[in-house]
Amino acid sequence: MANPLLADTPGEIHLLLGNEAIVRGAVEAGIQVVTCYPGTPSSEVPDTFYRLSPEGKYYFEYSVNEKVAMEVASGATVSGAMTLCTMKHVGVNVAADPLLTLCYVGAPGGLILLSADDPGCHSSQNEQDNRIYARLAGMPVLEPASAQEAKNMARDGLLLSKKHGAPLLLRTTTRVNHLRGPVEFGPAPDPGKPEGFKRNPSKFVPIPAFARPMHLALMERMEALREEAEQSPYNTVSGQGDLGIVCSGISRAYVADALDNAGLAAKVSVLNLGFSNPLPERLCLDFLKSASKVLVVEELEPVVENELRVLAQKNGVEIEILGKDTLPRYGEFNVTMVENAIRELVGEEVLPACDCEMPELPTRPPNLCAGCPHRGTYYAARKVFGDDALYSSDIGCYTLGLLPPLKTADFLICMGSSISAGGGASKVNDKPVVAFIGDSTFFHSGLTGIANAVFNSHDVLVVVLDNRTTAMTGHQPHPGVDKTVIGENDHPLDIESAVRGLGVTEIRNVNPFNQKKTVAAFEELKEMKGVRVLIAKEPCPLYARRVYKKVSPQVAYVADTCNGRFECLDHLACPAMYKEGGKAAVNPILCNGCMLCLQVCGHIKAKKRGS
Template identity: 85%
Template sequence: MANPLLADTPGATHLLLGNEAIVRGAIEAGIQVVTCYPGTPSSEVPDTFYRISPEGKYYFEYSVNEKVALEVAGGAALSGAMTLCTMKHVGVNVAADPLLTLCYTGAPGGLVLLSADDPGCHSSQNEQDNRYYARIAGLPVFEPSTAQEAKDMTRDALKLGKKYGAPIMLRTTTRVNHLRGPVEFGPAPDPGEAEGFKRNPSQFVPIPAFARPMHLALMERMEQMREEAEKSPYNTVTGEGDFGIVCSGISRAYVADALSNMGLEGKVKVFELGFSNPLPENMCLDFLKSVSKVLVVEELEPIVENELRVLIQKNKLDTEILGKDVLPRNGEFHVTQVENAIREQVGQEQIVNCACELPELPMRPPNLCAGCPHRGTYFAAKKVFGDDAVYSSDIGCYTLGILPPLQAADFLLCMGSSISAGGGASKVANQTVVAFIGDSTFFHSGLTGIANAVFNDHDVLVVVLDNRTTAMTGHQPHPGVDKTVIGDNEHPLDIETAIRGLGVSEIIEVNPFNQKKTLAAFEDLKAKKGVRVLIAKEPCPLYSRRVYKKVAPMVAYVADSCDGRFECLDKLACPAMYKEGGKAAVNPILCNGCMLCLQVCGHIKAKKRGS
């Protein structure tokens, strides 16, 4: 029996995650190719496609980075395949080069780029608003606010892209990706075969002579898209009155809840923008003329607000417009915040506290998992270098090495930057530079950093934290893994061979749980100059249990031997360890049996799990 997300069951209703709804929408559109680089909050979209791919009638791949993912997607769309490419918002920075060119060439098969933005930086290094990319590139934008819309807009964006042979952006935010809601299914047709490539160099090869008319064609297409936005069912006006609200994305849900709380449903005029770029100017003008004051509710940048201000100025309207002067440009909104902004405009008293009082929850700071091999690597590095080295970090769960007591992250820019930025630091800092990078991140954008470091003779010690998976975003495969959740990787790439091929001769591989060898390796490489690499190789314990089916046979205990010095806790901060009765203790459920604590404090003994 087919997975429900693949089944042709129109009229059926399922409770779906927003990201799962996006998958279903693509299935209903007749998706043929899906590419991605995983990143929260987008990860469940490609993970779901991957999980059901044995039953699906589409091609799916985890690409090595976002630029490659969009280039593969672009090639498929240029060859007539209906294509979806998914990534988180900062991934669009990596993919920007092919993105802007694809908007010139077009995408005959239809191409949707999922940009999963992250207001509030829940899992990201910034909270950029990728609606700006849509304006720069010439991308129509759909912004869902419910699980149903996530499904419907994905389907309709792909179909619209196919109709116009154009890339389209589906812009979500963390709340939309991770909400759950009822989704009514439509038909799920057989996608059939892609139409194939039709040679047309003047359309698909953007040399300057061709690129200039391509730009004119893009501008003309965006005007056609504006007409589509004018008649789109995702752009609606409801309510009545002299005060109006314009809202887009998840802010539409906040506005609806706020008006419901205030008893103002239908008594305030609301313009909901679901198809938000290009702006449906005629609808907007009609709306602006019908009210005297407008509050624009949009998360992050004042993009719609500024476009409405331009319309007001060009058309000499006297409508007052409010937006970021009463609502912030950073972070996620919440219903009370939006409600207070509305109350201020309609003369109602502000809400001081939420109606429900929640007890204060205990703090739970992020930490490396119990049995994480990165803890052993960081501990050894700090024991050898202390605070004398500069630690260049990278994007991954290992960034948590910034926390005490390990404190092995001094700066971080973006994916793959640890090697390149570390190399730059080595040229001016009179200190040893240690650059940490994960295995998935190494394949994402570390190879070029190694090549550059070798070419420019950087003096940097690169530590590849190889835990055999893309751990932070959900254990997705990368080119170096040997096993995945649905089978073996038939073509694993060896990290050491790749690094040696890039010209590095000083390479040592260790298991970081063997502290004696890891410390010796760090001491050896500390004494050398130039580009040298330590590969710390040991599977993520969660992935190991899930894929390799490993069960740790031992568990540390200190009940009879601890003398109360707490070296194990103070130096490792392992979440499986705690203090009890003036002694250190180990939670056998959390303990992974890595035995690192035994090597830090010789007083700790070990016993078999369950004994």
């Protein structure tokens, strides 16, 4: 029996994660190709496609980075395949080069780029608003506010993209990706085979002579799509009164709840924009003319607000437009925040700040998991370099080495930057530079950093933390893994061979749980100059348990001889260790049996698990 997300069962209702709803919508549209680079909050979309791929009628791949994912998707859609490309918001920065030109070239097979934005930086280094990318590139934008809309917009967006040959941005946010809601299914037709490539160099090869008319064609497509937005069922007006609210994305849900809570639905008119770019100007202009004052509710940048201001000015509409002077330009909204903005709009008293006394919760700083091999690598690095080195960090689990006692992250920019930024720092600092990068990140964008460092004679020690998976975003495979959750990787790439092929001659391989050898390797490489690489290889314990079925037969325990100096906790900060009765102790349930602590303190011993 087919998985419910793949089955042709129109009318059925399922409780789905927003990301799962997007998968179902793509299936209903007849999806043929899916590419991605995983990143929270988008990861469940490609992970679900990956899990279903043995029975799905589509091609799926985890690409090595977002640029490559976008390029593979581009080749598929110009060959007539209905295509979905997924990534988190900062991934669009990486994919921007092919994306902006693809908007000139077009998407004959239909293409959606899922940009999962992250207001509030729940799992990201910034909270950029990718609706601005859509304006820059010339892309229509759909913004769901519920699981049902996530499904419908994924389906309708792909069909709309194919109809107009225009790449489309499906802009979600963390709350939409991770909410759950009832979703009514539509038909799921057999996608059939892609239509195939139709040779037309003037359409698909953007040399300057062809690119200029392509730009004009792009603008014409966007005007045709504006007409689609004018008639779209995702753009609606409700309510009555001369006070108006314009909202887009998840803010539509906040507005609906706020009006219901405050009992103000009968006092205001609401323009909901689910198809937000191109702006449906006639619909918006009629709404502005019917109102005396308008509040624009949108998370992050004043994108719609500014477009409405321009629209009003161009058409001589005298109206007060409120937005970011009332609501913040950063972080997530909540219902109370939006309700108070609406109360101000209608002249009612705002809700007081909550004065209820909440008990202080214990702080829980981010920490590496018990048994994480990165802890062994960081402990060894600190033992050899201490504070005498600059530590260049990267995006991944290993960023959790930031806090004491490990303290191995001095600066961080983006995926793959540890090597390049570390090389730049080495040119203007006297201290040695140690750059940490994970195995998935190495294949994502570390290879070019290595090549640049070798070419420009940077003095940097690169530490590749190879835990055999893409750990932080959910254990997705990458080119270096030998085994995945659904089988073997037939073509694993060897990191050492890749590094050696890029011109690095000094390479060391260690198991970070062997502290003697790891410290010795750091000491040896510390005395060298130029680009040298240490590969610390040991599987993520969660991944090892899940894929390799590897569970240590031993756990650590603290002997009665413990003197209560707590050096083990102070140097390792392993979450399986704690203080009890003036001495250290080990939680056997949390202990992974890595035995790193035995090499740090002689009062810690090993015993058989369960004894």
